[in-house]
Structure formats: structure tokens, C-alpha cells
Amino acid sequence: MEKSLMKGNEACAEAAIRAGCKCYFGYPITPQNEITAYMSKCLPKIEGGVFVQAESEIGAVNMLYGCAGSGVRCMTSSSSPGISLKAEGISYLAGADLPCVIVNIQRGGPGLGTIQPSQADYWQATKAMGHGDLRIPTLAPNSVQEMVDMTTKAFKIAEKYRTPVMILADGLLGQMMEPVNFSDETLSCEPYSFGANGHGNKRPKNIINSLYLDPLKLEERINERFARYEKIRLNESAADYDKGAKIVVAAYGSTARVARSAVDKARAEGINAGLFRPQTLWPFPEKQIKDATVNAKAVLVSEMSMGQMVDDVKMALEFKLPVEFFGRQGGFVPNPDEILAKIKEMEGKYNA
Amino acid sequence: MKTYEILTAGFGGQGILFAGKLLAEIGLLDNKEVSWFPSYGPAMRGGTCNCSVVVSDTPIGSPVVSEPNLLIAMNGPSYEKFIGVVKSGGKAFIDSTLANTAASSVKAGAGVEVYEVPATKLAVDNDLIGMANIIMLGKLIKETNFASPDIVEKAMKLVTEGKEHLYDLNMKALKIGKEF
Numbered sequence: 001m002e003k004s005l006m007k008g009n010e011a012c013a014e015a016a017i018r019a020g021c022k023c024y025f026g027y028p029i030t031p032q033n034e035i036t037a038y039m040s041k042c043l044p045k046i047e048g049g050v051f052v053q054a055e056s057e058i059g060a061v062n063m064l065y066g067c068a069g070s071g072v073r074c075m076t077s078s079s080s081p082g083i084s085l086k087a088e089g090i091s092y093l094a095g096a097d098l099p100c101v102i103v104n105i106q107r108g109g110p111g112l113g114t115i116q117p118s119q120a121d122y123w124q125a126t127k128a129m130g131h132g133d134l135r136i137p138t139l140a141p142n143s144v145q146e147m148v149d150m151t152t153k154a155f156k157i158a159e160k161y162r163t164p165v166m167i168l169a170d171g172l173l174g175q176m177m178e179p180v181n182f183s184d185e186t187l188s189c190e191p192y193s194f195g196a197n198g199h200g201n202k203r204p205k206n207i208i209n210s211l212y213l214d215p216l217k218l219e220e221r222i223n224e225r226f227a228r229y230e231k232i233r234l235n236e237s238a239a240d241y242d243k244g245a246k247i248v249v250a251a252y253g254s255t256a257r258v259a260r261s262a263v264d265k266a267r268a269e270g271i272n273a274g275l276f277r278p279q280t281l282w283p284f285p286e287k288q289i290k291d292a293t294v295n296a297k298a299v300l301v302s303e304m305s306m307g308q309m310v311d312d313v314k315m316a317l318e319f320k321l322p323v324e325f326f327g328r329q330g331g332f333v334p335n336p337d338e339i340l341a342k343i344k345e346m347e348g349k350y351n352a
Numbered sequence: 353m354k355t356y357e358i359l360t361a362g363f364g365g366q367g368i369l370f371a372g373k374l375l376a377e378i379g380l381l382d383n384k385e386v387s388w389f390p391s392y393g394p395a396m397r398g399g400t401c402n403c404s405v406v407v408s409d410t411p412i413g414s415p416v417v418s419e420p421n422l423l424i425a426m427n428g429p430s431y432e433k434f435i436g437v438v439k440s441g442g443k444a445f446i447d448s449t450l451a452n453t454a455a456s457s458v459k460a461g462a463g464v465e466v467y468e469v470p471a472t473k474l475a476v477d478n479d480l481i482g483m484a485n486i487i488m489l490g491k492l493i494k495e496t497n498f499a500s501p502d503i504v505e506k507a508m509k510l511v512t513e514g515k516e517h518l519y520d521l522n523m524k525a526l527k528i529g530k531e532f
Binding site: 031171254258 | 380386389392412415
């Protein structure tokens with residue numbers, strides 16, 4: 001199929017529809033509005049397709065709960081402040097083991113922050129997306145093509161492990177246009193078998209619930225869920241990386257694009273630098289970063305935040321390598337020369 | 353080919369983003385790597401607006417252009433803001449109907465070629481109101497040999513799909529720019 005130019009937001013929405021998404025619930029917020037607009041235009045045209053602009057983000061996430069509970073593939077999207085509003089609902093979705101896809105096109109925070117790109121929701125997505133013992137598999141695209149590929153993958157992971165899945169992108173990826181193509185793969189759009197959608201006395205009842213007042217039952221549910229999380233940790237972590245570098249730059253999403261340019265410039269100047277780019281943030285690609293840093297003297301983490309990924313990098317490396325940080329905040333996208341300057345500084349400091 | 357790092361800038365409503373999109377489509381049809389990134393937010397309601405386009409033979413890192421080698425500035429504020437960051441060896445295309453470069457204290461750096469095109473006036477004189485952006489593109493395409501005429505034609509067909517009446521008008525605007 002020929003490549004066409006699309007915005008990251010629109011490409012994500014089209015990929016969701018192709019992945020069998022039948023229902024979308026959202027509430028407008030910049031810089032993710034093209035997802036909502038695309039869904040409003042396209043979803044009502046497909047069989048069984050439903051688009052609802054809810055009264056609020058909280059309304060949207062609870063419609064998602066009802067929809068996923070009835071066994072239908074569904075999605076919501078928002079940007080940082082809106083995702084905070086959805087947090088309670090995401091915890092309920094996790095507690096009821098409901099597959100769905102949640103897209104966060106991050107903007108700067110805290111509070112209303114800015115409408116410009118940011119990566120400051122890493123902690124929220126990977127550590128505490130809601131109350132309770134829960135994990136949300138989190139995918140981090142770095143191009144419009146990956147907005148497509150990872151949306152498809154998100155629906156697959158959601159279904160396979162019965163869990164909400166998050167796509168953590170940012171305003172840059174949502175707003176930019178790049179060439180994309182869509183695979184011809186057709187995914188099932190049949191309702192999930194666990195859905196509470198009327199049994200007509202022909203099968204046992206399906207119950208969608210996150211409340212377990214009996215401690216034994218709740219503990220059993222949580223342990224069963226964490227056994228699934230362990231499978232996700234073992235099977236689904238992904239990263240794209242260079243091998244053998246002395247200075248390894250760890251960056252994801254938009255920042256990884258800039259870091260790639262910086263690393264290429266460093267190499268052209270004879271510095272043995274390499275890029276490590278996590279494609280999943282939870283599970284963090286622990287084995288892969290060990291592989292990428294076999295020869296490394298030090299690691300530079302670069303993000304559009306105050307360094308929210310640094311702890312995960314340190315832990316994955318078992319605190320055996322020095323880890324430094326360079327980032328921009330406030331809506332700034334770093335430029336390659338800024339990261340290059342830090343690589344050079346570290347090359348001298350660690351004798352790499 | 354080198355990498356084109358292009359910035360188009362002007363008022364919201366002048367077709368700044370559309371001009372960028374046309375350049376990206378041309379690059380795509382020419383089998384290049386391309387990216388397009390708009391300034392987003394209140395710009396589309398009439399504020400100042402700009403758009404980064406990168407066209408390259410190699411994969412594109414940051415899609416954000418801060419030091420362009422090609423600039424299209426379609427009003428005074430955009431000229432003032434961006435003329436100083438155009439790289440040496442680069443080219444700047446200024447709509448001289450709306451940007452008075454002679455009266456401005458800001459000048460292009462050494463090694464930057466500046467082309468002044470009264471695009472807004474040319475558009476009005478030729479019954480092409482709203483197509484000053486395409487007149488500017490015509491000039492840019494000519495001065496940079498941006499792509500072959502058949503690729504430009506194909507890209508124009510693509511971006512005017514569903515609005516065929518606009519194809520001929522846009523091609524006329526391109527020609528005026530090329531011949532200026």
C-alpha cells in the first residue's frame with residue numbers, strides 16, 4: 001500500500017478502527033483533538049460504531065468501563081490534565097480486568113501547564129495510574145508509523161491479558177505529519193466472550209466487578225492479576241537500541257528522535273555513543289538495556305521532564321553504572337546540539 | 353541532495369500550514385523522508401503561525417526546525433522573528449507586500465540569499481486572493497529546484513483532491529511565483 005501523510009493523532013484513530021475498535025468516548029483537549037474529531041467522523045459510518053463526546057473526561061472513562069464490560073473493543077484518548085481526571089476510572093477498569101486502550105498525548109504540567117509537548121506523565125503511567133495494586137502496560141511510539149503499529153499492538157495486548165493498555169505519546173507526535181502505511185492484517189471485531197451483554201439463560205452469568213468485600217477473594221483476584229502482569233513483563237517488553245556503545249543515551253518517544261540525531265552527530269565526531277529507546281515503559285525493557293550497556297561507561301537519560309525515567313534505568317542496571325540526566329521542560333523539545341554537548345561532557349568525565 | 357529544513361511563517365489564515373503540507377507531499381512523492389509539524393493552538397484563529405517541514409534523504413530526527421535553510425515569511429512579525437536564524441547558505445522568501453524589510457532593523461545573516469516577492473499584491477492583481485502562499489512556493493521551487501514539475505503537479509492534485517476547482521487556480525498561482 002502507498003504511504004500517505006497523516007497526523008499522528010489521525011493515524012492513531014484510523015489504526016484503532018482497523019484494530020476492531022467499535023466505540024470511542026472522549027472529551028476535547030489540546031493537543032489530542034484530532035483523535036476525537038477523526039473518530040466522530042469515521043466511527044458512526046462503520047457497523048456497530050459508536051462515537052460519544054461525553055460531558056467530561058470522567059463521563060468518558062466510565063462509558064469506556066460500561067462498553068468494555070459489555071465485551072466491545074473500545075478506546076478513549078486525552079491529554080495530561082484529562083488523563084488525571086480519568087485515573088479513577090482506569091483503576092476500576094484494571095480492577096474489573098477490562099481490555100481497552102487509553103491514549104495520552106502528553107502536554108506540560110502540573111495543573112493546566114501548557115499545550116506544548118511534554119513527557120512528564122511517565123511516573124503517572126508507569127507507577128500510579130490509579131489507586132490499588134495495578135499495572136498499565138504502556139507503549140511509547142516515536143513516529144507516526146509507530147502511532148499506528150503500537151495502537152494495533154495495544155488492542156492485542158489488551159485482549160490477550162484482559163487489561164487496559166496505555167499509549168503514551170506527546171503533543172509533537174500527535175500534531176506532526178509523516179508518511180504512514182497500514183497493514184492489511186484484519187483483527188477480530190467480535191465481542192469478547194466475557195462481556196455482560198445478556199445471556200438469555202443460555203450461558204452462565206458474566207459479572208463485571210471490582211468490589212470484593214471478602215479479603216480472601218480480593219487477594220486471590222490480585223494474585224491472579226499479578227500472574228498475568230508477570231507474563232506481560234516476560235513477553236511484552238520491547239526496545240530498539242545500538243550495541244557496544246561507551247556512552248548510551250536512553251530516551252523514548254519524541255526525545256528519542258532528537259537523541260538519535262545527537263548520537264549520530266557524536267559518532268561522526270568519533271565518540272562511541274549509542275541510543276537505547278524503550279518502546280514499552282511498563283514493562284521497562286530491563287534485559288535489553290543490560291544488553292545495550294555491556295561496554296558502557298555511563299548512561300545519559302534524556303526526557304522532556306525532570307528525569308522521570310532515571311530511576312527505572314538505574315534499577316534495571318542494578319546501580320552498576322553512573323546515570324546522568326539532561327532534559328527540557330515547559331513545552332520545549334530539546335535540540336540535538338544540547339544533547340550532543342552533554343554526551344561530550346560525559347565522554348571526558350568518564351573517559352569513554 | 354542535502355536536507356531541506358523549512359520554516360513557513362505568517363498569519364493564521366494565510367495558508368501557512370497548507371504551504372508546508374504541499375512541500376511535504378512533494379517530498380513524499382519524490383521518495384524523500386518527510387516530516388511536517390505545525391505551531392498549534394490559537395494560531396489558526398488569526399494569530400502568528402508557523403510550520404516546520406523537513407525533507408531529507410536520511411531518517412529525520414527532530415521535526416522541529418529552529419534554524420531553517422529555507423524560510424518563507426509572509427508578514428512583518430514573521431520576518432523579524434525568523435530572518436536572523438536562517439543558516440548561512442540558506443534562502444529566505446519574503447512577502448514584500450506585508451513585510452517591509454527596508455524599514456526593519458533586523459537583517460539576514462551573511463550568506464543568506466533573500467528573495468522579496470510581493471505575493472499578496474500579485475494574488476490580488478491576478479484574482480487569486482488567498483493564494484499568496486502558493487505564489488511564494490512557486491518562487492521557492494524555482495530558486496531551489498525543489499522537485500521536477502510533474503512531481504509538483506502530482507502533489508498539487510493530491511492536496512486539492514475533492515476540490516478540483518482549486519487545482520487550476522493553485523497551478524496558476526505557482527506559475528506566477530515561478531515567473532516572478
